[in-house]
Structures are given as structure tokens and as C-alpha cells.
Amino acid sequence: MMLPSISQNQLHQRGNKLVVDKGSLARSPSPEAGEGKNHRRLYFKRRRIACTVFFVSTLWWVLYTFRPGSLSQEVLAETNLPLDFVVAGFPKCGTTTLMYAFRQHSQVNMNTHESCSISSARKTTTQVWNGLQAELSDIISLPATGRVNGIKCPTAMYSMKALHRLQNWHPRTKWIVGLRHPVWQVQSFYNYRVTEAYDKLEAAASQSYSWLPRFMWDPQPSFRSLDDIFTAPYQPWNEVSRWSHRYELFLNQFGFTNMTVPEVVEWQNLTAARDAMTLYPHLGLLSDHNFEIFVYTVDQMEDANTERSAQFRKGLQSFLGLTEPLPSLGHENINHFQGSRAHPETIDICDSQWSDLRSQIIADGRVTATWIQDRLVASPHVSVSDDPFFRSTLDMWMHDPCP
Structure with missing residues (x-):
């Protein structure tokens, strides 16, 4: 089984022995764990950007479609121009x-x-x-x-x-x-x-x-x-x-x-x-x-x-x-x-x-x-x-x- 690496700060002297600080070791993430967190953080960041873009695009479409004077407001043109x-x-x-x-x-x-x-x-x-x-x-x-x-x-x-x-x-x-x-x-x-x-x-x-x-x-x-x-x-x-x-x-x-x-x-x-x-x-x-x-x-x-x-x-x-x-x-x-x-x-x-x-x-x-x-x-x-x-x-x- 592969043992985690231990830094100098996680060791302290107890008598004539070096003792590992288990609490410190538990709080120290492995490189693999840190890399996974970075991937998740990047995923959620991209997802927020995509959602924001979608929301802004939808809002722009609604505002443009229903702007004053738009066709969506069902304002009927009065003049019937000739079509031959x-x-x-x-x-x-x-x-x-x-x-x-x-x-x-x-x-x-x-x-x-x-x-x-x-x-x-x-x-x-x-x-x-x-x-x-x-x-x-x-x-x-x-x-x-x-x-x-x-x-x-x-x-x-x-x-x-x-x-x-x-x-x-x-x-x-x-x-x-x-x-x-x-x-x-x-x-x-x-x-x-x-x-x-x-x-x-x-x-x-x-x-x-x-x-x-x-x-x-x-x-x-x-x-x-x-x-x-x-x-x-x-x-x-x-x-x-x-x-x-x-x-x-x-x-x-x-x-x-x-x-x-x-x-x-x-x-x-x-x-x-x-x-x-x-x-x-x-x-x-x-x-x-x-x-x-x-x-x-x-x-x-x-x-x-x-x-x-x-x-x-x-x-x-x-x-x-x-x-x-x-x-x-x-x-x-x-x-x-x-x-x-x-x-x-x-x-x-x-x-x-x-x-x-x-x-x-x-x-x-x-x-x-x-x-x-x-x-x-x-x-x-x-x-x-x-x-x-x-x-x-x-x-x-x-x-x-x-x-």
C-alpha cells in the first residue's frame, strides 16, 4: 500500500522519537485530491458561465421581441399597399x-x-x-x-x-x-x-x-x-x-x-x-x-x-x-x-x-x-x-x- 508523504512540519520530537502528527496529516490533502477539487471547481465555474450566457441571451431575446413597436405587440399597419x-x-x-x-x-x-x-x-x-x-x-x-x-x-x-x-x-x-x-x-x-x-x-x-x-x-x-x-x-x-x-x-x-x-x-x-x-x-x-x-x-x-x-x-x-x-x-x-x-x-x-x-x-x-x-x-x-x-x-x- 502506498503511504502518503509526510512534510517536516508534520513531525515533532517526543523523547528520542519522531512522532507523526495525525491531525496534521489528516488535514493535508494528497495531490490527487487537490487535483480533483480543481477539476470540480473549474467544472462549476464553466457551468455558471454557460448558465449566465444562456440567461442573458434569453433576456435579450425577450426584451427585443417585446420591445415597444415590435410586431409581437400586434400593432396592425393601416395601409394596404398594392401587390400585383x-x-x-x-x-x-x-x-x-x-x-x-x-x-x-x-x-x-x-x-x-x-x-x-x-x-x-x-x-x-x-x-x-x-x-x-x-x-x-x-x-x-x-x-x-x-x-x-x-x-x-x-x-x-x-x-x-x-x-x-x-x-x-x-x-x-x-x-x-x-x-x-x-x-x-x-x-x-x-x-x-x-x-x-x-x-x-x-x-x-x-x-x-x-x-x-x-x-x-x-x-x-x-x-x-x-x-x-x-x-x-x-x-x-x-x-x-x-x-x-x-x-x-x-x-x-x-x-x-x-x-x-x-x-x-x-x-x-x-x-x-x-x-x-x-x-x-x-x-x-x-x-x-x-x-x-x-x-x-x-x-x-x-x-x-x-x-x-x-x-x-x-x-x-x-x-x-x-x-x-x-x-x-x-x-x-x-x-x-x-x-x-x-x-x-x-x-x-x-x-x-x-x-x-x-x-x-x-x-x-x-x-x-x-x-x-x-x-x-x-x-x-x-x-x-x-x-x-x-x-x-x-x-x-x-x-x-x-x-
């Missing part, structure tokens, strides 16, 4: 390209960022209203001779709240809705969310938060595999879901297809629709509205045929009531993290591992394309440019686009 159109989706269907084209047009007022508060399920109605009015105020103040005001929200079609809110506030708003071959839309939307997760991680790492506990400033991206999203579609992953490419489920909300009551019941009871309503709890049907929509495909937007491309832009111009032509369309918001720069989670949907998934998406695409061609486009409230070419691009959804 919404570039409303679908994600990765050319909405950013249109936004920049409209920005270059002298008769259009539009910002260079998304305005998706209209579809928020977390904010109160008053908060959304005030946020939209502030956004429109910024747009109107832009140095342009604009005749129409527009916003961009690629995910607006996924939320019934956006449609209901604009039905009440801006009942004559025009909707511009882009479509894309479902296979390419699934790939692009998923890869975009992967890149977005890494971008957010990089932005967080660039902040100087090293004085905080690591768990508070070093987040890790959270991913779901595409297989998991399709085979266990209980919740969307950043709005990517088993049904996010089923455009008809969301376009149906406008009620333009003149469905009879039995057809409405049938639509609601469809497995796809029922599951989609679980994923998108605000999905529903509108009635008694004055909305009009312009539907296009990415193939029309990227068409190399100059005559058809000009006809497409002319159709958009006419839909919005502009007297000047739209500029040629570029190709914006490209995901550059592909090929050798791809993230580990980035997918190439043409790989053999996705062949079964592609078959499933193509089967969905046949249903969607048929509904759009036979039902949606027949509505007098729906506009398309170059109907024969538009329909021919939908026909391609019936086939696998991969070589």
Missing part, C-alpha cells in the same frame, strides 16, 4: 431567373430576395400583415417607374395560408407558377437543400463565438436521405417530401378545375392527397376568389429556339399588363457544388441506385401531366404561352429523362 403578382413556385423551377428578369424591367418593382412570410405558420396574422406591408413599402420605394409590384416565394404553393391571406388582403393578385420535369425537380430541390445546410454551417463557423460553450456555436448539418423521405414520408425535410413534385395536389387548391362535390371528396380521400395533407396541414381548397395564374415549364424558359423564347416572354408580359418587353432570361441560382465539388450527400438521380425511385416519380409525373393538360389548362383563369409547345414539354414527363 407573386412568383409562387415551385422550388427550383426558374423563380430566381424570373425575379432577376423582372428586376431589370422598368415597369416592375421587385426586390432581389424571397418574401415568404405570407406562408408562415409560426407568425401571427398581424405579424405577417405588417411584414408584408414593410416589404411592399421597400419595393415601392425602389428607383423605378414601376407599374406593378411583385414578390417571390417559391414555396408559397405548399401552404394554404399564403393563398388564404392573399385572398383576403390582395384578392386580385396574379400568380406565376413554374413547373419542371418531376425527376429533375426532385434532384435539384434535394441537392439545393444539402448545399444550403452546408452554407449555413460555414456561416456559423465564420462567426466569432469561441467564448461560448462549443455546443452553442458549433452546429452540425442534419440530413435525411432521399430514400428515407420517399419510403417514410412522415415529415418533409426542409420542404422536400414524397409529394413536393406532385404539382396537381397544390394547384388544385385554386379550385380552377370546377370539381363537383363527389370529385372534391374523391380528391380528399386519395392516398396521395391524404398523405400530403398530413405533411402539409394547411393544404385545402379555395372558393370565391379572383386569382389568375400563369403556368410555365422550365423547358419553355430555357428553350434555345429564339422565336418560341420571345413568345414565352411576350406571354408573361401580356399576363402582367406590361407595355414593354421582358429582357432575355439568364440562368440564375445554379448549384455549383456538383461533380468533383459535390457534397457527400449530393445525389445524381441518374445513378442506377435511384432507378426504382425514378420509376416512381415518372409514374407520378404521368398523373400530374395528364391533370394539367386535361383539367387545369382548360380553366379560363389559367394562362399559358404557346399551348402546343407547353403541352409537348409535359409529354416528356411520361418518360425517364436519364440516358
